[in-house]
Amino acid sequence: MVIGLSEALLLVSGGGLLFSSFALIHFASCYNQHNRSLAFSSTIVIGIASFYSGINSTNYGKLEFLEIAMTSAIIGLLELLPIFLAVATLVLFRISLLTNRSVDASS
Amino acid sequence: MPWPHTRKTQESSLCPQLMFGGEGIIWLSFMIMAIGNSFHRMGPSFDRSRFGFPLLLLGLTCLILLPDELTEGGIELHEAILQSVSIAFPFVIGAMIIFLNSPTYGEPRMSGLVSGWLLVTVSWIALFYVSNPLSILGIARGALSILGVLASLIAIIIGSSLIERSSGFRNESDPLTNEEEVLVRTILERRLGGS
Numbered sequence: 489m490v491i492g493l494s495e496a497l498l499l500v501s502g503g504g505l506l507f508s509s510f511a512l513i514h515f516a517s518c519y520n521q522h523n524r525s526l527a528f529s530s531t532i533v534i535g536i537a538s539f540y541s542g543i544n545s546t547n548y549g550k551l552e553f554l555e556i557a558m559t560s561a562i563i564g565l566l567e568l569l570p571i572f573l574a575v576a577t578l579v580l581f582r583i584s585l586l587t588n589r590s591v592d593a594s595s
Numbered sequence: 596m597p598w599p600h601t602r603k604t605q606e607s608s609l610c611p612q613l614m615f616g617g618e619g620i621i622w623l624s625f626m627i628m629a630i631g632n633s634f635h636r637m638g639p640s641f642d643r644s645r646f647g648f649p650l651l652l653l654g655l656t657c658l659i660l661l662p663d664e665l666t667e668g669g670i671e672l673h674e675a676i677l678q679s680v681s682i683a684f685p686f687v688i689g690a691m692i693i694f695l696n697s698p699t700y701g702e703p704r705m706s707g708l709v710s711g712w713l714l715v716t717v718s719w720i721a722l723f724y725v726s727n728p729l730s731i732l733g734i735a736r737g738a739l740s741i742l743g744v745l746a747s748l749i750a751i752i753i754g755s756s757l758i759e760r761s762s763g764f765r766n767e768s769d770p771l772t773n774e775e776e777v778l779v780r781t782i783l784e785r786r787l788g789g790s
Contacts, residue, residue: 491732496739503743510629511751517633520641530754534747555618559672564740566679567733570722573686577715580690584697584708 494545495560498553501542502561505554508535618669620661621676628654655680682722689714 491499508531515528543553628651635647659680662673689711694700696707771779 491735491739499736499739500743500746503740503745504747505743506740507744507747508751511747513626513629514633517630517643518637520637527755527758530751530758533754534750537750538743538747556668558622559668560736561740561743563672563675564733564736565744566675566737567730568737568741569679569682570729571734571737573682573718573722576686576690577719580693580711580715583699584693584712 497545498542498557499560499564501538501545502557502559503564504538505535505542506558506561508532508538509558618662618665618672620657620663621665621669621673624654624658624661626654627657630654678725682718682725684718685714685721686718689718 512528512531512535515531519528539550539554542557543550546553548556631647631650631652631654633647634641634643634650637644637647658676662669665673692707692711692714696702696704696711
């Protein structure tokens, strides 16, 4: 079983959609009197670009594509959990067993 | 991990129900968690930051407990999330205990280290017990998703910097009031030990 081109595009555009929507939520949540820039508009542009680049390569409807792309991206990211855990375990091993140096204000 | 894309049925192509039906609670939970994370990251200078952690917990609780009447894709997503949480939760708790009891970041205590490593081991056992931990296909899918995330991140950074540059300065900040000057001086003297 291999990953076809349309599935690869679905995953990439899903990842893009996922991040742009989280970035949009972040910009909207952090909006305040000291930061009134239009930087959040870039997230809308990237989200729309991801959406249309993905939907043109698949046969899904708009809402269906949105759901499948983001679901696929989340599950794809969760598939990397073992690698993340392995790296984190190595770091923990180094911190707890191989290091005797304490961290103070000067280090 | 399950995969929704290849097993999609005709039933789940009822478009309006996908985002706002049973699975709506999953996306709503993600939104609440994202808002909570953003509030939390704003720091204590903003009143809304106090709602950050409770919102994060609320979103996680909704994500785990509330989803109901899901479509096939939604069920697989929810199962994948539950599996990941059951693996990641003991790992995170164990890592925190190890941090607190390691010679680098806290007071070295063997009992704390052992209990932390026990929790990390439990999470590894859960990983091998719950799912097939590593498959080339899964890693490829994850890499493609990461590629999309990174491409989006880079594009947003470039777009934001271009917009910020074009906007220029609007106005200068007001000078400190007397009370603020006293407060800043007090903090600096306390931190730097000046007189």
